[in-house]
Amino acid sequence: MALISRGFRGRRPAGGSADRLPPGQYETKDFPVLSAGPTPRTPLNQWTFTIRGVDAKTARWSWDEFKALPRTSMTTDIHCVTKWSKFDTRWEGVSIDTLLAEAAKRGVEPAPFTMAACDGGYLTNVPLADLVGGKAMVGYIYEGAPLDPEHGGPARLLVPHLYFWKSAKWVRELRFMERDLPGFWEALGYHIYGDPWREQRYSGDA
Ligand SMILES: Nc1nc2c(c(=O)[nH]1)N[C@H]1C(S)=C(S)[C@@H](COP(=O)(O)O)O[C@H]1N2
Ligand SMILES: [Mo]
Numbered sequence: 481m482a483l484i485s486r487g488f489r490g491r492r493p494a495g496g497s498a499d500r501l502p503p504g505q506y507e508t509k510d511f512p513v514l515s516a517g518p519t520p521r522t523p524l525n526q527w528t529f530t531i532r533g534v535d536a537k538t539a540r541w542s543w544d545e546f547k548a549l550p551r552t553s554m555t556t557d558i559h560c561v562t563k564w565s566k567f568d569t570r571w572e573g574v575s576i577d578t579l580l581a582e583a584a585k586r587g588v589e590p591a592p593f594t595m596a597a598c599d600g601g602y603l604t605n606v607p608l609a610d611l612v613g614g615k616a617m618v619g620y621i622y623e624g625a626p627l628d629p630e631h632g633g634p635a636r637l638l639v640p641h642l643y644f645w646k647s648a649k650w651v652r653e654l655r656f657m658e659r660d661l662p663g664f665w666e667a668l669g670y671h672i673y674g675d676p677w678r679e680q681r682y683s684g685d686a
Contacts, residue, residue, distance in 0.1 A: 497567065500557055500565075500567060501565055502559055502565065502676035502677050502679065503676075503677070503679045504563060504679055504681075505559055505563055505564070505565040505676065506563060506564060506565065507564075507565055507566070507567060508564040508565070508566055509566070510564075510566075511566060511569075511631065512560070512562075512564060513630045513631065514560065514562065514644075514645075515630070515649065516600075516602060516664065517600050517601075517602070518600070519629045519630055519650075520598075520599035520600045520650050521629060522599050522634070522650070522652075524543045524634060525543070527542070527543045527634055527635075527652070528540050528541060528542055528543075528652065529541045529546050529579075529618065529635065529651070529652060529653070530652065530653040530654070531579060531580070531583040531588050531653070531654050531656075532588070532653060532654070532655045532656065533588045533589050533590075533591070533656050534589075534591050534656050534657065534658055535589075537586075537587055537588050537589075538588065539579075539582060539583035539586040539588045543634065546574065546618075546620075546635070547620075549574045549578055549579070549582065550574070550578055551572055551573065551574060552572070552573065552574070552575045552578070552614075552617060553570065553571065553572045554570075554571050554572075554617060554619075554638070554640070555568055555569070555570045555571075556568075556569055556571070556638075556640040557569070557640065558640050558644050558647070559640075559643055559644060559676040560643065560644040560645070561643045561644070561645055561670065561674070561676075561681050565676075569622070569623070569640075570622070570623050570624070571617065571619040571621065571622055571638055572619065572620070572621035573617040573618050573619035573620050573621065573635065573638065574617060574618050575614060575616070575617045576611040576612060576615075576616045576617060576618070576654075577612055577613070577614065579618065579654075580611075580612065588656075589656075590608055590656055591608065591656035591657055591658050592607065592608055592609075592657075592658065592659075593605060593606075593607055593608060593656070593657040593658070593659060593660045593661070594606050594607070594608055594611060594654050594655060594656055594657060595654075595655045595657055595661065595663060596637050596646075596648040596651050596653070596654055596655075596663070597648075597651070597652060597653040597654075597655060598648050598649060598650045598651050598652060599650040599652055600650060601664075602648060602649070602650070602663075602664050603648075603663035603664050604637075604645060604646050604648050604663035604664060604665065604666070605657075605660055605661055605662060605663045605666060605672070606637075606639055606642070606646055607660065607673075608656070610639060610641070610642060611639065611654075615639065615641060616637065616638060616639045616640075617637075617638050618635050618636070618637060618638070618651060619632075619635065619636055619637075619638040620633065620634055620635040620636075631649065632647075632648075632649025632650055632651070633650075634650075635650075635651060636648060636649045636650065636651055637649075637651045637654075641675075641676075642673070642674045642675060642676070643670075643671075643674040643675075643676050643680075643681070645665050645670065645674065646674055660672060666683075669682055669683050670682060670683065671683055671685055
């Protein structure tokens with residue numbers, strides 16, 4: 481409602497919701513659940529997070545080790561390709577920068593592309609450049625509470641500047657790749673990159 485009346489008066493205050501909605505999106509206050517399969521439930525004592533180099537070298541953390549890593553927070557808008565956007569979602573977790581620095585200490589070298597792999601088999605590809613520089617994290621706290629299993633708990637990838645299908649729920653591994661390969665939705669006709677501001681929904685979109 482506020483959005484319409486602001487537009488009607490021809491005024492759009494800086495930071496107003498109209499500026500924040502990528503093309504074709506609408507704002508929702510809900511937090512819809514979109515999962516391609518059932519919600520996996522891995523006990524925390526069996527949960528690990530792994531970064532895997534192209535040479536198959538790995539860096540791996542148990543849940544306790546993971547939670548002991550420095551934590552960052554991010555308040556961000558998220559944009560689902562099914563056209564809902566949600567503003568000001570607040571997340572805490574471990575930045576990919578932190579994870580890559582730790583992995584490098586253990587001899588895992590980066591490569592230009594990554595595939596995020598999840599419990600349940602979901603995959604999604606993200607270029608390394610989109611994960612670094614504070615742009616992405618493995619989040620495990622949402623709005624101050626442990627992340628709900630339906631939303632990807634215990635931990636999910638958060639890459640909010642791309643469509644939300646790139647934010648892999650129940651993420652367990654980040655695999656480096658020398659070239660870009662499609663994940664689950666990308667192989668089914670969704671865009672290989674998925675920038676909401678360029679409305680890259682399907683593979684034919686520029
Ligand atoms: N593992 C996994 N991650 C996933 C999905 C999924 O089906 N499985 N769906 C994606 C899609 S299409 C979206 S829009 C968001 C939805 O996250 P939410 O259910 O927390 O809203 O998760 C993404 N991450
Ligand atoms: Mo989605």
